[in-house]
Amino acid sequence: MAEANLNSAAQVVTLKPTKGWLGIDLKELWHYRELIYFLTWRDIKVRYKQAVLGIAWSVLQPVLTTAIMTVVFGILLKVESDGLPYPVFALSALLPWHLFQLSLQKSSISLVGNANLLTKVYFPRVIIPLSSVLAALVDFFISLVLLFITMAIYKIPLTWSVLWVIPLTLLSVLAALAVGLWLSALNVQYRDVQQMVPFLIQIWMYATPIVYPITTIPEGTFRYIYSLNPMVGVVQGFRWAFFGGSPPDMTLLISSLAVLVLLVSGLFFFRRMEKTFADVV
Amino acid sequence: MMDSDLSILVRGIGKRYKIGATQQRTDTLRDLITAQAARIGSSLRGKNHRSDEADHIWALRDVNFEVKRGQALGIIGRNGAGKSTLLKVLSRVTDPTEGYGELRGRVGSLLEVGTGFHPELTGRENILLNGAILGMHKKEIEARFDEIVAFSEVEKFIDTPVKRYSSGMYLRLAFAVAAHLEPEILVVDEVLAVGDADFQRKCLGKMGDVANSGRTVLFVSHNMSAILRLTQDSIVLDKGKVLLRAPSSEAVDFYLNRGLSKLGERFWEEDEVPVSSVPFRPLAIRILDKTGQVSDSVRSVEPIRIEIDYELTEDVTGLRVGYYLFTTRGEPVFTSFDIDSEELFKEYTARPKGIYTSRCTIPPDTLNEGRFLLGINASSYGIRRYFQDDQALSFSVDASGAPGTHWPEPRPGPVRPVLGWEIEQKGST
Numbered sequence: 001m002a003e004a005n006l007n008s009a010a011q012v013v014t015l016k017p018t019k020g021w022l023g024i025d026l027k028e029l030w031h032y033r034e035l036i037y038f039l040t041w042r043d044i045k046v047r048y049k050q051a052v053l054g055i056a057w058s059v060l061q062p063v064l065t066t067a068i069m070t071v072v073f074g075i076l077l078k079v080e081s082d083g084l085p086y087p088v089f090a091l092s093a094l095l096p097w098h099l100f101q102l103s104l105q106k107s108s109i110s111l112v113g114n115a116n117l118l119t120k121v122y123f124p125r126v127i128i129p130l131s132s133v134l135a136a137l138v139d140f141f142i143s144l145v146l147l148f149i150t151m152a153i154y155k156i157p158l159t160w161s162v163l164w165v166i167p168l169t170l171l172s173v174l175a176a177l178a179v180g181l182w183l184s185a186l187n188v189q190y191r192d193v194q195q196m197v198p199f200l201i202q203i204w205m206y207a208t209p210i211v212y213p214i215t216t217i218p219e220g221t222f223r224y225i226y227s228l229n230p231m232v233g234v235v236q237g238f239r240w241a242f243f244g245g246s247p248p249d250m251t252l253l254i255s256s257l258a259v260l261v262l263l264v265s266g267l268f269f270f271r272r273m274e275k276t277f278a279d280v281v
Numbered sequence: 282m283m284d285s286d287l288s289i290l291v292r293g294i295g296k297r298y299k300i301g302a303t304q305q306r307t308d309t310l311r312d313l314i315t316a317q318a319a320r321i322g323s324s325l326r327g328k329n330h331r332s333d334e335a336d337h338i339w340a341l342r343d344v345n346f347e348v349k350r351g352q353a354l355g356i357i358g359r360n361g362a363g364k365s366t367l368l369k370v371l372s373r374v375t376d377p378t379e380g381y382g383e384l385r386g387r388v389g390s391l392l393e394v395g396t397g398f399h400p401e402l403t404g405r406e407n408i409l410l411n412g413a414i415l416g417m418h419k420k421e422i423e424a425r426f427d428e429i430v431a432f433s434e435v436e437k438f439i440d441t442p443v444k445r446y447s448s449g450m451y452l453r454l455a456f457a458v459a460a461h462l463e464p465e466i467l468v469v470d471e472v473l474a475v476g477d478a479d480f481q482r483k484c485l486g487k488m489g490d491v492a493n494s495g496r497t498v499l500f501v502s503h504n505m506s507a508i509l510r511l512t513q514d515s516i517v518l519d520k521g522k523v524l525l526r527a528p529s530s531e532a533v534d535f536y537l538n539r540g541l542s543k544l545g546e547r548f549w550e551e552d553e554v555p556v557s558s559v560p561f562r563p564l565a566i567r568i569l570d571k572t573g574q575v576s577d578s579v580r581s582v583e584p585i586r587i588e589i590d591y592e593l594t595e596d597v598t599g600l601r602v603g604y605y606l607f608t609t610r611g612e613p614v615f616t617s618f619d620i621d622s623e624e625l626f627k628e629y630t631a632r633p634k635g636i637y638t639s640r641c642t643i644p645p646d647t648l649n650e651g652r653f654l655l656g657i658n659a660s661s662y663g664i665r666r667y668f669q670d671d672q673a674l675s676f677s678v679d680a681s682g683a684p685g686t687h688w689p690e691p692r693p694g695p696v697r698p699v700l701g702w703e704i705e706q707k708g709s710t
Contacts, residue, residue: 011385011386011387012383012384012385013373013383013384013385013388014381014382014383014384015291015294015370015371015373015376015377015380015381015382015383015384016376016377016380016381016382017376017377017378017379017380018376034413034418034419035413035414037413038409038410038413038414039410039413041410042399042402042406042410045401045402045406046399046401046402049401049442050401114397116396116397117396117397117414118374119369119374120374120390120396120397121372121374121390121396121397121414121415121416122372122373122374122388122390123414123416275375275376278369278374278375279298279375
């Protein structure tokens with residue numbers, strides 16, 4: 001793709017075929033920051049248009065899922081929950097999970113959904129999956145209030161370790177972006193991807209300690225392999241940040257490394273594929 | 282690095298498409314797997330799959346040109362000549378396969394108005410969003426907000442979701458945003474083909490302003506009069522190659538006269554003609570330009586010839602062969618038959634069987650610019666209609682050089698005659 005010298009007064013844009021693998025151009029991305037903002041804003045605005053309950057859905061969804069899980073897993077199947085009340089146990093995992101799930105759903109179809117933009121105007125393509133991930137973040141922040149309410153109800157004290165939520169949220173956003181980059185680019189060429197995503201999300205949810213505690217997974221090598229799922233570290237970290245207990249230590253480290261690998265490879269793959277987006281989408 | 286007075290420089294740009302990659306929109310994994318399997322299968326059988334060139338087409342090949350800053354360049358060519366691909370490469374939507382180019386300054390493209398409009402958002406919200414997509418900064422959009430709204434004439438509905446707009450309002454708003462974008466290089470593709478006559482006039486006027494304000498404009502259009510009005514120089518594209526770069530008037534002449542526009546001819550196969558037509562059998566109808574070339578695009582200022590070939594399988598009495606001329610909107614312009622004149626009417630009371638051509642010339646300065654439709658009719662008045670086809674052939678008329686084309690406005694009405702005018706001063710005050 002063309003490289004723009006964005007600093008000089010008269011910007012000169014070069015057109016030439018791109019070859020090989022390219023990294024991401026952060027300077028250019030910064031130049032387009034307003035577009036990132038507007039596309040994110042559009043996604044948020046549009047999501048709950050003509051819905052009576054509007055943004056309240058971002059709170060209702062985790063509440064309803066928590067209720068279902070509490071009935072099925074907490075009451076009927078009596079799954080253990082690290083000594084926490086089951087609703088608190090489930091909700092603390094569901095919030096970051098919902099963030100991840102929504103980001104992934106939206107970003108994987110984002111390029112195809114914005115085909116008219118891809119074929120008409122130039123801008124760094126990575127903005128599209130990026131802004132759909134960012135839009136999901138707003139829902140997450142609203143739903144976070146729920147967790148504090150629940151903690152108050154169950155009289156669970158708040159500690160400084162709650163601040164860990166910030167890097168953990170960032171980690172789950174990056175994880176969703178990483179997978180979103182792969183899937184959105186693949187979906188441009190193979191629409192099978194968007195058929196696959198719902199199943200992928202389902203499998204992924206059961207491969208994450210949401211309905212069951214991580215202690216169910218045997219410690220040692222198996223736990224390490226299990227932690228390659230980035231959401232394991234995030235969910236485990238969330239529970240620890242709010243309720244204490246076993247810190248995520250190695251789990252979180254492995255999960256972070258997995259995100260890093262996915263993200264870097266995702267960026268390169270995306271840049272590799274993006275020059276053909278306009279021709280095949 | 283190019284000279285500083287150049288705005289665009291293009292060297293040997295080529296774009297190759299894989300055949301099927303663009304048409305076959307839903308490539309699925311299954312397709313990929315079966316294709317791979319077929320390839321492995323054929324290589325196992327020793328057949329080497331090396332039809333690489335055959336699987337690809339060059340939409341552009343070895344395109345070279347440059348545009349000076351502040352110049353307006355027209356791009357002419359028939360459908361499929363590579364115009365849109367060229368604009369896509371220049372606006373960086375797609376990468377060239379080969380070659381090199383430089384653009385100085387921000388490129389704004391009006392490849393399609395309303396890009397990125399979201400039906401659920403209000404007019405106000407869409408202006409902000411669309412502006413950002415077209416590369417405007419928030420401050421710029423806000424500074425021009427009122428101007429954009431005024432130009433679009435949708436003030437009253439600015440806080441209504443655009444899905445409730447009429448298509449006209451939608452287009453006006455979309456064009457208004459795009460027109461107020463102020464890039465150093467503006468790329469325009471056929472935006473004027475939309476909207477009603479009034480709005481088209483407004484758009485054309487705005488385009489003229491842009492071209493006159495010292496910005497570089499690339500303008501693609503099928504409307505030769507618009508090309509002549511808005512551009513100084515033009516390039517003629519055909520099959521992905523630049524055939525000519527010349528002052529626009531020369532380039533337009535070259536394009537129209539070289540018959541690059543697709544053939545204005547229609548043949549009837551035997552099975553296309555109903556049995557009820559016997560003894561009349563239409564063979565062909567064609568449009569010829571001044572030089573006798575068959576052409577789909579003729580000029581208003583030159584004579585236009587229409588020929589109808591037909592066969593009579595028996596002698597026919599009182600036959601008249603002629604055509605109806607319609608605009609593409611279906612308004613009749615006129616009707617004419619080959620024995621309309623007194624002499625021919627007396628001479629051809631009966632025609633013996635044989636093959637005929639009825640030939641008609643529309644005198645210069647008759648038709649206005651636009652697309653017209655020819656319907657054919659063969660009948661014996663008060664006795665029988667043998668054959669009728671209301672949509673036998675269509676053709677375009679180009680008004681360049683016709684009266685009044687020095688003003689940048691389309692003129693309503695299907696005819697554009699040269700009329701006698703006198704101006705008389707009745708004294709001075």
